[in-house]
Amino acid sequence: MALNFIRKLALTSLLFFTASTTVYAQTFVFTAIPDEDETKLVERFRGVADYLSEELDADVRYIPVKSYAAAVSAFRNNQVQLAWFGGLSGVQARSLVPGSEAIAQGEEDQAFFNYFIAHKSTDLERADTLTDDLRGKTFTFGSKGSTSGRLIPEYHIRNIFGEAPEDVFERVGFSGNHTRTLRLVESGTYDVGAINYKVWEKELEDGNINTDDVKIIWKTPAYPNYQWSIRGDVDQNYGEGFTDRVRKALLALDDPELLESFPRSAFVPASNSDYEPIRSVAKDIGIID
Amino acid sequence: MLSSPTVRTSLIFTAIAVVSLVFADIAVTSANPWKDLGRFFLGIITPDFFSTEGLATALLRTVAFAFVGVALGSVGGFLLALAYRAYPVRIFCAFIRAIHELFWALIFLQFFGFHPLTGVLAIAIPYAGIFAKVYSEILEEADPEPGRLLPPGTGVISAFLFARIPDCWVQMRTYTAYRLECGLRSSAILGFVGLPTLGFYLESAFSQGHYSDAGAMLILFYVLIATLPLWVKPKLLPVYILGAPFFLGEGMPIVWGNVTRFFTQDIVPSPLKNEEGWAGMGSWLGELFVDQALPGIWNTVILTQIALVATGIIALLAFPLISTHFGGPARRTGGHVFLVILRSTPEYILAYILLQLWGPSMLPAVVALALHNGGIIGHLIGRQSSSIALRPDAPSGLDRYTYELVPRIYRSFLAFLFYRWEIIMRETAILGILGIYTLGFYVDSAIQNIQFDKAMVLILITASLNIGVDILGRFIRRKLALQTMPTC
Numbered sequence: 001m002a003l004n005f006i007r008k009l010a011l012t013s014l015l016f017f018t019a020s021t022t023v024y025a026q027t028f029v030f031t032a033i034p035d036e037d038e039t040k041l042v043e044r045f046r047g048v049a050d051y052l053s054e055e056l057d058a059d060v061r062y063i064p065v066k067s068y069a070a071a072v073s074a075f076r077n078n079q080v081q082l083a084w085f086g087g088l089s090g091v092q093a094r095s096l097v098p099g100s101e102a103i104a105q106g107e108e109d110q111a112f113f114n115y116f117i118a119h120k121s122t123d124l125e126r127a128d129t130l131t132d133d134l135r136g137k138t139f140t141f142g143s144k145g146s147t148s149g150r151l152i153p154e155y156h157i158r159n160i161f162g163e164a165p166e167d168v169f170e171r172v173g174f175s176g177n178h179t180r181t182l183r184l185v186e187s188g189t190y191d192v193g194a195i196n197y198k199v200w201e202k203e204l205e206d207g208n209i210n211t212d213d214v215k216i217i218w219k220t221p222a223y224p225n226y227q228w229s230i231r232g233d234v235d236q237n238y239g240e241g242f243t244d245r246v247r248k249a250l251l252a253l254d255d256p257e258l259l260e261s262f263p264r265s266a267f268v269p270a271s272n273s274d275y276e277p278i279r280s281v282a283k284d285i286g287i288i289d
Numbered sequence: 290m291l292s293s294p295t296v297r298t299s300l301i302f303t304a305i306a307v308v309s310l311v312f313a314d315i316a317v318t319s320a321n322p323w324k325d326l327g328r329f330f331l332g333i334i335t336p337d338f339f340s341t342e343g344l345a346t347a348l349l350r351t352v353a354f355a356f357v358g359v360a361l362g363s364v365g366g367f368l369l370a371l372a373y374r375a376y377p378v379r380i381f382c383a384f385i386r387a388i389h390e391l392f393w394a395l396i397f398l399q400f401f402g403f404h405p406l407t408g409v410l411a412i413a414i415p416y417a418g419i420f421a422k423v424y425s426e427i428l429e430e431a432d433p434e435p436g437r438l439l440p441p442g443t444g445v446i447s448a449f450l451f452a453r454i455p456d457c458w459v460q461m462r463t464y465t466a467y468r469l470e471c472g473l474r475s476s477a478i479l480g481f482v483g484l485p486t487l488g489f490y491l492e493s494a495f496s497q498g499h500y501s502d503a504g505a506m507l508i509l510f511y512v513l514i515a516t517l518p519l520w521v522k523p524k525l526l527p528v529y530i531l532g533a534p535f536f537l538g539e540g541m542p543i544v545w546g547n548v549t550r551f552f553t554q555d556i557v558p559s560p561l562k563n564e565e566g567w568a569g570m571g572s573w574l575g576e577l578f579v580d581q582a583l584p585g586i587w588n589t590v591i592l593t594q595i596a597l598v599a600t601g602i603i604a605l606l607a608f609p610l611i612s613t614h615f616g617g618p619a620r621r622t623g624g625h626v627f628l629v630i631l632r633s634t635p636e637y638i639l640a641y642i643l644l645q646l647w648g649p650s651m652l653p654a655v656v657a658l659a660l661h662n663g664g665i666i667g668h669l670i671g672r673q674s675s676s677i678a679l680r681p682d683a684p685s686g687l688d689r690y691t692y693e694l695v696p697r698i699y700r701s702f703l704a705f706l707f708y709r710w711e712i713i714m715r716e717t718a719i720l721g722i723l724g725i726y727t728l729g730f731y732v733d734s735a736i737q738n739i740q741f742d743k744a745m746v747l748i749l750i751t752a753s754l755n756i757g758v759d760i761l762g763r764f765i766r767r768k769l770a771l772q773t774m775p776t777c
Contacts, residue, residue: 138318176496
């Protein structure tokens, strides 16, 4: 009986490995950093997948991932060919994939900014900079790999206080994404948080923020953020001129509902060099080598 | 009483835990913890089974990954068990089982990506290490008598199959079936890092506060585990094992170049890659050690020691719930359901839930570890206490508990607790991914920063720590002459 069992197991593993090496049709796959509530992301990017399928006359699929690094790895590993990255994840991803380029960004991403928000119990008021009143409070970033949730806020905290966030604040956390940062500061779990202004405005517009409990205390200077990045070998694998077609399709996207879901007013051309400022800040902080 | 070594050991560990409490970060930081907890329980009692698209598929995948992972792990473990006497094999097995499934998954995700192989290997590899150890122990304890009765000239393989295996078969089968339950738990939590199992949806539902969806998923998961004996029958097993690989989902194709790249570039320490030589390597390692490994080790050890003692307290409090010496059948059934829920909920999921509700500190982790592990040990010693025959005139109530039962089960209680010491530490490290500053936090940070060289060094440090605690736990069990059966 034992032998029989073992034989069956061996056969199974064999079947498993053959099943898993089947050749796949050339589907064009993209992903996005999980910067907001997943339901919203899935809804938004399924719309984009449908739109791109039609425009490119190809099979286009969106896969959701659980972390920023997973999005970067999938792009690097050629399991996705296109991605909606933040400034930092885009820089990381493109430096890992030779020939890849930023092809489009949101109109608003050319001059993106952040809000620092605080719970009412802190009695902090809006100011032109981060004040010493923040010392000893608890603070949450968004995701560890986020530009607006981590990189930019950390940069400014270090710049203004001359110290690491852990030394300025009593407790420093990573909420995971912007929606959660908002919820955690709104509920008072953290005193202060840093949030992407687009998420704040959209949630405010949708009536999801109790402005009695949480308010803006500082707006950061502008920086370049989100962009669509595409791998350099796409033309080779999907046909000459495919990159251009993707770029054109994204720039031509004018479905108001789809744009509203991002939320962006339009997509405009972008290039790798637009993100130099992000790279140098990330280097300063030591997030990239 | 102090002269008893078991009491002394218990007191020393309690003292360590109390001292650790001073250094630990224990707090409820959310403003409305009870309101959220209330909403969560409301969600559990008003489950919504139909709002999550793909929930059925996720359950199927959870089962499929568990079957394939455990099956491969058991075959691998069996083969390793045959060579378990060899010292290098032992070291190898200790090493692969010291790395948590989630760490394995995070490693494989970097080069296999979202391919089913990532999830399967993440379960199969550490399980092979555990199977190897347990199988070899079972094989060693087999009765040598049948072997001596074989006619001279019997081949080694025949002797093994006909004289050794039959004696061990039942035990091995029981243990393997038991691991399948563990495999389901492991498979479910792999979803938290992006594999298409239950954890994937559970994480989304929780983080968005959709407690009714989350409640439905948890209930389905409990039902799945509680009904295991009903649908996993020896006769059906081959069907499941042959069928499971076809239900893993397609995932994304593997690009083999990524595998080569991972091993030849990604995990090579950056000073060596940049040709800074061994001098650069020294300062790189030193910095990594001081800035990340040391605080990670410190927090991991502190949290482990507190959780260990808390686990013991929960176990001692919980076992009367199912013991026949207390209460009637109705209360015992309630107790069984309660303990099944505690031990079927992986620590990771419990900690995740509590972190959402109470805010970040070590407290949710301690409570999660204590509830889950306490539930397991409570179940085991509760069952054992039921087999103790008390005198008809034995005291009842609290006296029965303190003077009759606890002293009688205390040794096996300690044995289970020290056996789980290493498991608690492994889980403690992994809970760092959720934002508690244990080693897992630094591993996750390194991965988020695409610094796999650092991540690998930190994973190796975590594994060494686990191996160390495993050895220490075994040493203490031997010193106190405690015997136990393996649990997961």
